[in-house]
Amino acid sequence: MLPAAKGAQGIFYGKHNFSFPAHMNYGIYFIERILNFKEKRALVNGATGEEITFGQIVREVVNVSASLVELGVRKGDLVAVVSENRSEVVTAILAAMCAGASVTLINSAYTAGEFIHTASITKPKYMFLSPTGYTKHQETLRKLTFVSKICLFGDSSWKEIISYNDFANKEAECTNFVDYYGRVEVALVLYSSGTTGLPKGAKVTHANLIAAAQQHDFCPDKSALTLAPLCNTFGLTTTLKALVNGKTVIHLSRFKQELFLEAIQKYKVQSLMVAPPIVVLLSKSPLVDNHDLRSVEIIYSGGAPLDEGVIKEVEKRLPNLRVLQGYGSTETTGPITEETVVDHRQGSIGKVVQGIVIKVVDIESRKVLGPGEPGEVCVNGVVLFDGYIGQPKSDYFDDDGFYRTGDIAYYDQDGYFFIIDRLKELIKYKAWQVSPAEIEGVLLKHPAVKDAGVIGAPDPLSGELPTAFVVKQPGAEVTENDIIEFVSLEVSPWKRLRGGVRFVSEIPKTGSGKILRRVLREMLKAKSKI
Incomplete structure (x- = not known):
């Protein structure tokens, strides 16, 4: 891996040599990678203790993928997943990709209006739901005429609903995986966070995901706990990246302070993949003192800026760990810049990651800026998405093909970046x-x-x-x-x-x-x- 470098006119490059398989299917790539960890625990439900090994993931993906093909799923179809965090979310995503479908994830916590808006962007023909998601959106689903088949995680007591367990337990041979023969196709449709308006559907390709899997691993060979919903980019990309590299991931479907702390203590979690509010909690909650959290070595925080004072308080309270920040987006399939244990500067969100090219430009003139000059962050690179569904690229990309993030930042002489705020939020x-x-x-x-x-x-x-x-x-x-x-x-x-x-x-x-x-x-x- 080569270090990040500064190019001409203040443009920064995250250096890396990526390897792409000829089939160009992320689902197949994932399965090929995790075959090295067959007997190792892959996913553990931190609340119930249910777990699945990497070998079991492979078998389940093969069976579900074959069942989807038998059901009628074909290359280019759209499959939706609506669920809280559970292991079937991961296996359903991979199985649909292996069958040649694109996948979209819809937040099960959405209101009826939000659900209809989001689903209408992609109009999925097939939909996986958890029992909780189905119970909540049962009436809304009747309005979505484009959905032809529904599959329920677990066993289904509804006659018209397919049981996921029937799919997962139907033994199949690994003969149905779709090869894209080197073409770049859409793997996921993820939704922008909607902080300033209704979500937009971002097209993330198989190439984006394969490249993201090869980016720097902030905490190699260490178990991880995640709270972030798998339906958003931070939760999904950090979980997939951890699994594809053979890490055990402990997951929780919702946040309860006591349960969260007990899971860390019980499973001796070594790294946490969390949003800033959880770091704030660890800095202030009196319950922290009642649990043994000495196993935690790294907290990786993403999704929003984290105050330096909070970081200092957490590291003072739990002296065995380091808090690292990453700055990323749905549109870049994860991180844009990232801190590492050996490369840290106070107040910074790190240096440009592999697969990314960054320039900081003046908001008005669009001139590329030098060190210490705040401007809009614009990005390009192999992990950059393929635009939003139904919206012209010219609305979000500049003339050089860089995506305009709307984030305001500056960099110092050594290439460390410092986020100020969202352009629309100032x-x-x-x-x-x-x-x-x-x-x-x-x-x-x-x-x-x-x-x-x-x-x-x-x-x-x-x-x-x-x-x-x-x-x-x-x-x-x-x-x-x-x-x-x-x-x-x-x-x-x-x-x-x-x-x-x-x-x-x-x-x-x-x-x-x-x-x-x-x-x-x-x-x-x-x-x-x-």
């Missing part, structure tokens, strides 16, 4: 641009604050006023004025909370941990009408 107070993430980092330093989210409240004179939504620590007594004064002592005058503080029970977030600021704006708007 608060415009008079002539100043205010980063919500910066103020959120300050708020989390307050001992009475458990969680926080910041947006701009519309103001006719100033444009927008920085406004905070705050979740109090249990039993904490703190006032709006206490919070405002605390922030005022920590930030420049234009960054003060002139829009005030709203105390709430929770901060709305995506499964990957990104704050849903559009929901906060809706909450603020609703409050103003009362």
Whole structure:
């Protein structure tokens, strides 16, 4: 592996030599890789203790893939998976890919409206659901006329619904896997997080996934625990990457603080793949002191920026571990930049990863910027997606073929990158641009604050006023004025909370941990009408 290098005019390259199989099918590639780990535990349900070995994954994928072909699934068909985290999600995805289908993952927690919007983007003919997902969306599914067959994880008591166990237990020979003969085809349709609007369907190719599997492994040969939903990019790509490299992955379908800590202790988990709110919890929760977490060596945080103060507090509280950050997106099949144990700089989100090319450009002129100059991050490379379904590439790519991320960052002389904020999320107070993430980092330093989210409240004179939504620590007594004064002592005058503080029970977030600021704006708007 070659180190990342700086090219001409401030463009950074993540160096790597990738190997692509002639068949160009990620499902087959995955199976070929994990055959080396047959008897080893692959996936463990941290709540129930149910587990599956790598060898069992291979057999299940072969059986389910053959059953799908027999059912009528053909190359180019679209198969949807709707489920909380469970091992069948992984095997169903791989089986559908091996059968030649493209796969889309729909969040089982969606409302009926969100479910219909997302499913209508891809119009899947076939759908896998967990019993929980089916029970919740049973009525909505009747409205999706494009879905012809439904398969239920486990056993099905509904006559019209296919049992996944029947598929998985039907012994088949490995003769049905689809070869793309070197062509690049769409493997997954993943959905953008929807932090600023309804999700868009991003087309991720088999080549994207095969290249992503060969990127640097932040924690080789160490067991991992994941909480992130497999229906979002962070949860899916980190889990697939861990498995394809032979790691044991402990998974939980939902977050419960006590269960999470008990799973780490019981399985002696060595690495955590989590969103920032979990790192904040580890820095503040008194329950941490009641569990043995000494096995954890690495926390890998992704999905949203993590405040440096939180990192220091966690590493002080659990001195055996290191907290590493990665910055990535659905559109790049995972990380864009990443920290490593041996390559860390305070406040940075690391250097460009393999398979990625980065340039930072001026928002207005689109000129490539030098060190220390904040601008929009634009990316290219072998892991870059193939655009959004039904939307012209010119809306999201520049003239050189770089994807415009909408994220604001700068890099230093040594190529370390520092994220400032989302372009669409920057608060415009008079002539100043205010980063919500910066103020959120300050708020989390307050001992009475458990969680926080910041947006701009519309103001006719100033444009927008920085406004905070705050979740109090249990039993904490703190006032709006206490919070405002605390922030005022920590930030420049234009960054003060002139829009005030709203105390709430929770901060709305995506499964990957990104704050849903559009929901906060809706909450603020609703409050103003009362």
